[in-house]
Amino acid sequence: MSYSSQKMTEQAAKEILSWTYLPPYELYNSEVTEEALQEFAENPYFAIYVEEALVGFYCTGYAAQVPFGYFFQAYPEGYLDIGLGMRPDLTGQGQGTGFLQFIIDSVETNQALRLTVTAFNKRAIALYKKFGFRQVSAFTNANDLEFWVMTREG
Numbered sequence: 001m002s003y004s005s006q007k008m009t010e011q012a013a014k015e016i017l018s019w020t021y022l023p024p025y026e027l028y029n030s031e032v033t034e035e036a037l038q039e040f041a042e043n044p045y046f047a048i049y050v051e052e053a054l055v056g057f058y059c060t061g062y063a064a065q066v067p068f069g070y071f072f073q074a075y076p077e078g079y080l081d082i083g084l085g086m087r088p089d090l091t092g093q094g095q096g097t098g099f100l101q102f103i104i105d106s107v108e109t110n111q112a113l114r115l116t117v118t119a120f121n122k123r124a125i126a127l128y129k130k131f132g133f134r135q136v137s138a139f140t141n142a143n144d145l146e147f148w149v150m151t152r153e154g
Contacts, residue, residue, distance in 0.1 A: 001095065003102040005046045008057065012047035013040035015054055021088045024120060027145070028085065039063070048102065056086040058103045066116045066147055072139040074149050079114035082107060096127045104131070112153045119146035128152075 017032045017040075030036055039045075043063035048056040064083030065075050075081065084103055086096070104113070115133065117124050125148065133150040140146050 001050055001098050003048055003050060003055070003099070005048045005058070005102075005106055008040045008045035008047050010037060010041070012054055012057070013037055013045070016040075016047075016057055016085065019085075019088050021091075025088075025091075027118065046106070048099070054087065055090055056084065056099060058082060058084040058106070060107060064115065066141070068141040069116060069139050069147065069149065072137070074116070074137055074139050074147075075114070078112065079151060080107065080109045080111040081114050081116070083115065092123060096123070097130065100127060100131060110154055112151055114149060114151045116147050116149050119148050125150075 014032050014037070017030045017036050019029070020026075021028045043059060044061055045057060045059045045063065047054055048058065060080060060082055062081070064081035069075055082103065084100070086099055107113070113133070115128065117128065119125075119138065128150050131152060133152040135148045136151050137149045138146055139149075
């Protein structure tokens with residue numbers, strides 16, 4: 001599959017915010033709000049396409065961090081954080097390897113990479129481990145949802 005990316009547009013952000021993930025992944029569901037659109041517009045978010053079809057997105061830096069993790073000092077300096085999402089109807093079909101490889105290649109950094117994932121998301125964790133990410137810490141948010149912080153050395 002041949003992926004391409006571009007800076008997030010308002011149209012792509014609205015489409016992404018309208019995606020519906022099925023349980024247990026429904027915590028990734030969002031709504032199209034001014035605040036959510038502002039988040040996409042003001043931070044380094046990128047839309048990922050296959051031909052003309054929007055298939056996912058990624059972000060870097062603070063936008064990729066889970067804010068509750070700050071209470072646990074989960075994000076020390078020296079890493080580039082990445083966050084990502086794939087269109088719900090494409091998940092669980094073995095497309096994650098190419099998708100994540102495209103993102104890693106697109107980021108173009110010499111820094112070690114870091115990402116945060118919900119502990120229950122075993123599919124994503126297995127993919128990240130395949131790419132050399134390892135769990136370095138964990139924290140639980142106010143809703144008792146556990147997150148793993150994973151890093152991959154450059």
